[in-house]
């Protein structure tokens with residue numbers, strides 16, 4: 784017999800709370816965070832989100848600005864975001 788309900792992936796932990804649309808948005812974001820990201824500097828798949836909009840490569844230490852929840856900006860708000868010198872000079876404080 785077929786299941787009459789299905790769990791909603793990573794946002795299944797919320798159960799029926801908060802509403803479908805916002806749960807979908809959270810799911811989209813969280814699955815993006817778990818996905819592997821490629822470094823624009825060394826092409827290694829070692830980029831992690833350090834903070835909102837701050838991305839760091841664990842291999843070459845490259846720190847760059849990107850979207851809040853993904854390393855590239857995907858919205859229509861397209862401004863050229865060159866990697867800042869300040870961010871690159873900051874040593875990987877959280878690395879150790």
Ligand SMILES: [Zn+2]
Nearest residue numbers: 822825840843
């Ligand atoms: Zn890198």
